[in-house]
Amino acid sequence: xxxxxxxxxxxxxxxxxxxxxxxxxxxxxxxxxxxxxxxxxxxxxxxxxxxxxxxxxxxxxxxxxxxxxxxxxxxxxxxxxxxxxxxxxxxxxxxxxxxxxxxxxxxxxxxxxxxxxxxxxxxxxxxxxxxxxxxxxxxxxxxxxxxxxxxxxxxxxxxxxxxxxxxxxxxxxxxxxxxxxxxxxxxxxxxxxxxxxxxxxxxxxxxxxxxxxxxxxxxxxxxxxxxxxxxxxxxxxxxxxxxxxxxxxxxxxxxxxxxxxxxxxxxxxxxxxxxxxxxxxxxxxxxxxxxxxxxxxxxxxxxxxxxxxxxxxxxxxxxxxxxxxxxxxxxxxxxxxxxxxxxxxxxxxxxxxxxxxxxxxxxxxxxxxxxxxxxx
Amino acid sequence: xxxxxxxxxxxxxxxxxxxxxxxxxxxxxxxxxxxxxxxxxxxxxxxxxxxxxxxxxxxxxxxxxxxxxxxxxxxxxxxxxxxxxxxxxxxxxxxxxxxxxxxxxxxxxxxxxxxxxxxxxxxxxxxxxxxxxxxxxxxxxxxxxxxxxxxxxxxxxxxxxxxxxxxxxxxxxxxxxxxxxxxxxxxxxxxxxxxxxxxxxxxxxxxxxxxxxxxxxxxxxxxxxxxxxxxxxxxxxxxxxxxxxxxxxxxxxxxxxxxxxxxxxxxxxxxxxxxxxxxxxxxxxxxxxxxxxxxxxxxxxxxxxxxxxxxxxxxxxxxxxxxxxxxxxxxxxxxx
Numbered sequence: 001x002x003x004x005x006x007x008x009x010x011x012x013x014x015x016x017x018x019x020x021x022x023x024x025x026x027x028x029x030x031x032x033x034x035x036x037x038x039x040x041x042x043x044x045x046x047x048x049x050x051x052x053x054x055x056x057x058x059x060x061x062x063x064x065x066x067x068x069x070x071x072x073x074x075x076x077x078x079x080x081x082x083x084x085x086x087x088x089x090x091x092x093x094x095x096x097x098x099x100x101x102x103x104x105x106x107x108x109x110x111x112x113x114x115x116x117x118x119x120x121x122x123x124x125x126x127x128x129x130x131x132x133x134x135x136x137x138x139x140x141x142x143x144x145x146x147x148x149x150x151x152x153x154x155x156x157x158x159x160x161x162x163x164x165x166x167x168x169x170x171x172x173x174x175x176x177x178x179x180x181x182x183x184x185x186x187x188x189x190x191x192x193x194x195x196x197x198x199x200x201x202x203x204x205x206x207x208x209x210x211x212x213x214x215x216x217x218x219x220x221x222x223x224x225x226x227x228x229x230x231x232x233x234x235x236x237x238x239x240x241x242x243x244x245x246x247x248x249x250x251x252x253x254x255x256x257x258x259x260x261x262x263x264x265x266x267x268x269x270x271x272x273x274x275x276x277x278x279x280x281x282x283x284x285x286x287x288x289x290x291x292x293x294x295x296x297x298x299x300x301x302x303x304x305x306x307x308x309x310x311x312x313x314x315x316x317x318x319x320x321x322x323x324x325x326x327x328x329x330x331x332x333x334x335x336x337x338x339x340x341x342x343x344x345x346x347x348x349x350x351x352x353x354x355x356x357x358x359x360x361x362x363x364x365x366x367x368x369x370x371x372x373x374x375x376x
Numbered sequence: 377x378x379x380x381x382x383x384x385x386x387x388x389x390x391x392x393x394x395x396x397x398x399x400x401x402x403x404x405x406x407x408x409x410x411x412x413x414x415x416x417x418x419x420x421x422x423x424x425x426x427x428x429x430x431x432x433x434x435x436x437x438x439x440x441x442x443x444x445x446x447x448x449x450x451x452x453x454x455x456x457x458x459x460x461x462x463x464x465x466x467x468x469x470x471x472x473x474x475x476x477x478x479x480x481x482x483x484x485x486x487x488x489x490x491x492x493x494x495x496x497x498x499x500x501x502x503x504x505x506x507x508x509x510x511x512x513x514x515x516x517x518x519x520x521x522x523x524x525x526x527x528x529x530x531x532x533x534x535x536x537x538x539x540x541x542x543x544x545x546x547x548x549x550x551x552x553x554x555x556x557x558x559x560x561x562x563x564x565x566x567x568x569x570x571x572x573x574x575x576x577x578x579x580x581x582x583x584x585x586x587x588x589x590x591x592x593x594x595x596x597x598x599x600x601x602x603x604x605x606x607x608x609x610x611x612x613x614x615x616x617x618x619x620x621x622x623x624x625x626x627x628x629x630x631x632x633x634x635x636x637x638x639x640x641x642x643x644x645x646x647x648x649x650x651x652x653x654x655x656x657x658x659x660x661x662x663x664x665x666x667x668x669x670x671x672x673x674x675x676x677x678x679x680x681x682x683x684x685x686x687x688x689x690x691x692x693x694x695x696x697x698x699x700x701x702x703x704x705x706x707x708x709x710x711x712x
Contacts, residue, residue, distance in 0.1 A: 023599075053518070054427075054431045054518075055424070055427040055428045055431055055451065055454070055518065055519040056428050056431050056432065056447035056448075056450055056451045056518070056519075057518050058450065058511075058512065058516055058517075058518060059516075059517045059518050060512045060513065060516055060517065061512065094431070094434075095427045095428075095430055095431050095673075095676060097519060097520075099517065099518065099519070099520055099521050100518060103517065103518075125668065125672075126672075128668055128669060128671075128672035128673070129668075129672040129673055129675075130594075130672075130673045131427075131590060131594055131673050132594055132673070133593065133594050133595065133596060134596045134669070134670070134671075135596055135598065186665065186668075186669070187665070187668035187669055187672060188665070188667075188668040189664045189665040189668065190660065190664045190665075190667070191664070192661070192664070193657045193658070193660040193661035193664070194657060194688075196685055196688070198667075198668065201665070201668075289438070310443065311443075312431065312434055312435055312438065312440070312443065313434070313435050313438035313439060313440035313443055314440060314443075
């Protein structure tokens with residue numbers, strides 16, 4: 001009896017330690033990560049980031065703000081044109097619960113129908129930070145009709161790693177004109193079991209290798225844009241190269257706080273460096289709300305999207321502020337007004353390898369909303 | 377062996393409860409049930425409040441005090457909901473361990489007024505918020521679909537609870553048929569330290585109970601995180617378990633039996649909490665990303681500075697409780 005009990009206990013412990021599922025190896029299922037949309041010259045991608053619905057959020061007020069972002073974008077691109085894809089690049093939620101998730105997805109489904117777009121959702125660090133099971137959240141994204149999303153039972157680090165190939169005929173077998181790589185840049189981790197602090201996560205080497213293989217499948221010369229949540233070390237490297245080593249990279253917009261990247265060389269990501277060799281044209285992220293600084297870093301445009309909506313925190317930008325970072329930001333744009341650094345970003349893809357980037361600053365004001373578009 | 381343990385620790389003769397008769401027995405059971413239900417409600421409202429609080433702290437540390445103030449004003453009913461529930465637990469505790477009719481009267485009056493005030497302010501605050509436009513609808517949504525309507529309904533219930541305590545204190549106090557002098561008096565010198573210690577223990581127990589229960593619903597037990605998930609649940613549930621043993625076992629013992637039981641109980645608690653803490657850190661070492669990838673929602677206060685400390689406090693608190701009580705017990709024993 002004792003032996004049987006011990007045997008059962010050992011099996012249970014082994015199961016517990018290893019987990020119940022054996023994940024498949026990503027290389028054997030590369031096609032499973034791929035979605036396709038029909039490409040056209042002037043394909044518009046609206047990036048919304050760090051929406052941060054949380055326990056204190058008025059979802060009615062937040063939806064009203066998002067309504068204005070969609071309306072302003074539709075006006076900007078003009079009639080006869082449309083938003084093709086919305087990239088929601090992480091931290092949709094934080095300290096949220098199932099009510100927030102269902103309300104959020106109902107809202108996005110309604111807007112997707114109204115404007116005729118699909119939307120892709122990527123995990124941010126705080127999307128894990130809620131009163132729901134992460135697997136349940138994945139299921140909700142999977143079930144939403146207009147949501148492009150993948151979370152496979154694989155051995156690839158992270159959850160929302162997937163590809164959207166923009167093809168001539170809108171099918172995965174058609175010729176790819178542009179590729180959109182979506183990566184989960186994780187949340188955080190402890191360096192040891194007793195570390196008092198956590199490090200922000202980073203794009204792991206296996207994720208870079210995965211994208212390289214997905215890219216090779218459609219042809220190594222296909223231009224790619226990547227979306228993920230947490231900036232990697234490259235943003236800071238580029239900033240330091242300009243400000244400390246007099247490099248003359250094209251750069252624009254505001255950097256009013258740190259990039260909140262991992263910051264430890266030991267955990268540096270190779271994604272941008274590898275991407276540079278393989279037609280990665282741009283990488284857009286979120287995470288640091290007071291930053292939308294964008295730079296052309298040796299051929300790859302790296303930039304943080306404008307934080308969407310007023311949840312959690314955002315920067316009040318003032319012409320009176322003598323902070324050199326504020327003044328540098330103002331010097332790079334074409335207006336000098338007091339405003340809040342919230343809104344959205346839009347990328348428009350063109351034939352060849354060209355793309356346009358615009359940042360939208362949208363502030364709700366009692367005297368009339370503040371709406372400004374600034375070109376890259 | 378089993379019989380010996382049962383005789384030593386669970387003999388009916390050791391406890392106060394069997395000495396109660398008739399109505400006193402029924403009242404005691406009813407109050408104990410009320411206390412447990414109240415504690416569970418307080419635990420969940422505490423967790424809910426921590427969610428709002430953590431977001432507000434996040435706004436402050438990120439330099440957006442204006443957002444923090446707006447969030448606090450919107451979520452004030454969530455905070456008040458916890459306070460009215462917690463004060464109800466305090467009132468029920470006064471009932472359960474009523475040391476004398478005078479003390480019970482004082483406690484019920486004080487807590488009854490506090491509960492009614494918290495509940496009344498909640499109702500008025502939401503109505504005022506609707507008129508002022510702070511809430512766009514009575515069921516505006518977030519953190520629940522019915523918020524702030526649900527806070528108002530909850531507050532109405534607690535107005536009744538508060539009024540009941542006040543009326544009971546005024547009209548029926550003399551009819552309470554039992555007095556339970558089961559807890560030794562705390563000397564004046566140590567009262568401050570004792571209250572601080574018990575308050576922190578209670579707060580961790582409140583956090584640990586709802587956290588431990590939530591673990592089973594929100595943890596990703598797949599993807600190799602199962603060991604970590606189980607250890608977190610155990611770590612969370614230890615504080616409320618210790619509180620349960622302390623209140624419903626240790627304090628239920630007769631005076632002379634309590635001294636006998638203290639050291640074996642605390643040694644057991646120390647071993648259990650030490651083992652759980654050790655296994656927890658082992659499970660963390662096996663998956664260093666587990667806290668943020670498998671159930672980050674369990675650590676509302678951990679996010680603001682990306683620290684791991686909240687997790688560690690939860691694990692270490694039962695250990696600290698055991699050590700403190702052990703030291704206290706050893707000192708008492710050495711004094712004879």
